[in-house]
Amino acid sequence: MNLLSGLLNKLLHALAAFSMAGLFSCSDHDEIKSYTAPNHYDGPVVAWKLPEQWGENPGVGGMMAGSFHVKTGQGPQGRIGVMPFRDSVETPQIVNMFARELGHSDYNQSNLVEIMEKKDLAGRSFDLIRLEDKSGDEENPRTALLALHRQNEQTWLFPFIADKRLVRDQLDNFYAFLGSTILRAGKTPVRAMAPSLPQAQPANSNHQPTWVAPQHWEQKPATQMRIGNYAVSNKSGESLDFSITSFPGQVGGILANVNRWLGQVGMEPTDEEGLKEYLSDFTIDQKPAKLVLAESKEQALYAAILFHKGRSWFLKLMGDRALAQSEKENFLGLIDSFCLGDH
Amino acid sequence: MSERRKRFGWLIPLADLRITLTLLSLSMVLIFVATLEQVRVGIRGAQAEFFESFYGIWHYPIQFWGGEYLNPFPIPIPGGYLLGGFLILNLLAAFITRFQWTGKKMGIQLIHLGIIMLLIGQLATQAMQEESRMQTATGESKNYLERFHGVELAFIDVTNPKTEQVVALPQGILEKGGIHYSKDLPFKVKVLDFGPNCEFNSLPPAQQTSGPTSGVNRGVIQSANLEIRPKPEDFSSEGMNFGYVVFELLDGSKTLGTWAAISHPAGNHWWAQINPKMGDLAFQPIRTNGQLWGATLRPQREYLPYSIELLGIANEFYQGTDIPYNFESEIVLKMEENQTRRALVYMNTPLRHAGKTFYQYQMNKAADYTVFQVVRNPSWLIPYIACVLVSIGLLWQFSFHLIRFLTKNSKANQASA
DSSP, rough: OHHHHHHHHHHHHHHHHHHHHHOOOOOGGSSOEEEEOOOOOOOOOEEOOOOOOOEOOOOOTTTTTTTEEEETTEEEEEEEEEEEEEOOOOOOHHHHHHHHTTTOOOOOOOHHGGEEEEEETTTTTEEEEEEEEESOOOOSSSSEEEEEEEEEEEEEEEEEEEEEEHHHHHHHHHHHHHOOEEEEEEESSOOOOOOOOOOOOOOTTTTOOOOOOTTTSSSSSOOOOOEEEEEETTTTSOOEEEEEEEEETTTTHHHHHHHHHHHTTOOOOOOHHHHTTTTTEEETTTTTEEEEEEEEEEEEEEEEEETTTTEEEEEEEEEEEEHHTTTTHHHHHHHOOOOOOOO | OOHHHHGGGGGGGGGHHHHHHHHHHHHHHHHHHHHHHHHHHHHHIIIIISSSSSSSEEEETTTTTHHHHHHSSEEEEEEEHHHHHHHHHHHHHHHHHHHOSSTTTTTHHHHHHHHHHHHHHHHHHHHOOOOEEEETTOOOOEEEEEEEEEEEEEEEOOOOEEEEEEEEEEEHHHHHHHOOOTTTSSSEEEEEEEOOOOOEEEETSOOOGGGGGGGSSSHHHHHEEEEEEEEEOOOOOOOOOEEEEEEEEEEETEEEEHHHHHHOOTTTGHHHHHHHHGGGOEEEEETTTEEEEEEEEEEEEEEEEEEEEEEEEEEEEEEEEEOOOEEEEEEEEOGGGEEEEEEEEEETOOEEEEEEEEEEEEEEEETTEHHHHHEOOTTTTTTHHHHHHHHHHHHHHHHHHHHHHHHHHHHHHHOOO
């Protein structure tokens, strides 16, 4: 009996120690865990070393593995992309996506040779094709420099789209970027699509503003009043008018201008209190601005107002309400791309 | 005995039977209150608030008699840890000071020892048990588990085609915030905000977001212009909690941007089906120094040194009804050194391997996948040992008294004869 009670006493002590250890043991849940695991990642693996003068465009997803711009005194310029193709795509097929946008006739295997050169970068071979816009500025045309690399039945396209001078100035950076890339296609198929080319912009000297307009907006000649001048229409005949104007001073202020525009779309003028219904805070080129959204039964008015360094800037879209609603995203995208060119 | 009582005299007040009765009565009150609260906060909420704590706060239900007057007053209720802890101390104290180590009383000792083991075993289970899930589609192999509750911010380097380097910050660290660093990460992570649940809404492109994502300038949250509104955690059994985190990445003093991530409770592969713009929430690419890292907020994972491949599933119902009578998954367990083992996992017949038990939990015949509930409970044997001890104690006690009674009876009969 003494032996049994002795054994039971020891068991009791062990249980007490066990429960204390259980109660006060440190949880491993609050430590950073680091481990290796088999790689199950399906997407394209593309890594690179970005040149100092380049910036990355945020929000890249889908088929584009990367998108960059060149940081210049006039703001972000140009567009460089990284596009993986799962299938082995023919070179003329890729080139023609861009050639048609730039006013060239289609290329085939034989006439492509004339504009293509091979370049070895960091032990890999790239096909370089240069296309210049035939319809724009002759001195400094829009240029698409395409770099194609093929490996293991995968095709990688690196388009560099900018004006000719910028492409020339950034050529060394472009080659260094290509040489630094790590490329591995993903398992999900990718279909080729041409990235949208930026519309021709006004000459960017003397710090003029720049913006990117949707391709289907018809650009009209600039006037004394209108720095930017576009028309949008659809098959039913409805139309919109878009303008970018700038004046010294505040030209009457927000209320006066909004009331004038409301009158143009058949709406009643408003007062300071009622203005809040149409107005919201906004940013243009990282500067505080205002956004005006007003709709009547048949007409709509969307406008962005910026007061900066003693000048007023108005970006205004006005016209048929249904068409305006369908173009609203494009209008906001243009505002987002607007750059005063003063930094 | 008196010598023992002298040596452990300080334990005598703790061994009082009145304490035992009080604690047992309070336990009944605790169970009653937690049962009522379960309707409001769910099983997990009631368990966390009343059983896995030292005390809970209860409000008299407004629907009960006098509820409109009594409901505003918070009533503290002793929690499971407090009552259980004192019960263990009370029993141990009685064990040491009062119980007699004689053949006559040995049965009682064993019964009480079994009950002490049961209580301690439950404490150990709560401290050490881990419950996870493993979802596998037919033909697919899985080598990791996901916790039912709790998320982690994982950074995954997929540059190497064969292996990925994973660095995971668990929820406990995200809740504290601050700057964190690991030698396997090329940047520091500054946790700015974390919440266990949220609502989210994609705003028009130029509209400024407010709330936790107002400063986000990189990644999916920025490109989809998502606004997040924090919500309390939903403890109900059908609750869907979308955990979120906002963090900044720092390379020395240079910022690599402010990012945010949201965890889908059913798995981040669902984001692409909700909204294509949000598909990258399963893997937000971060490129730095020639490497490709992905950031994602996901259920906490545990990788295993073995994998399970699902060969097929079957679910059968009673004829003419939708009452299930069999769910089974046929699997191949692939262990180290290329060893394999086929097994059938079905209701009440789990797979046990390497300290883990895989129970058949859910199944989707249409989508052709199965879900195992995986339990790691190092103290799983204790309730069995406790029951054996209690059974032996009861048998001992009843047998001792029965034999004594029969012996006495027999002697008395002989004497009278």
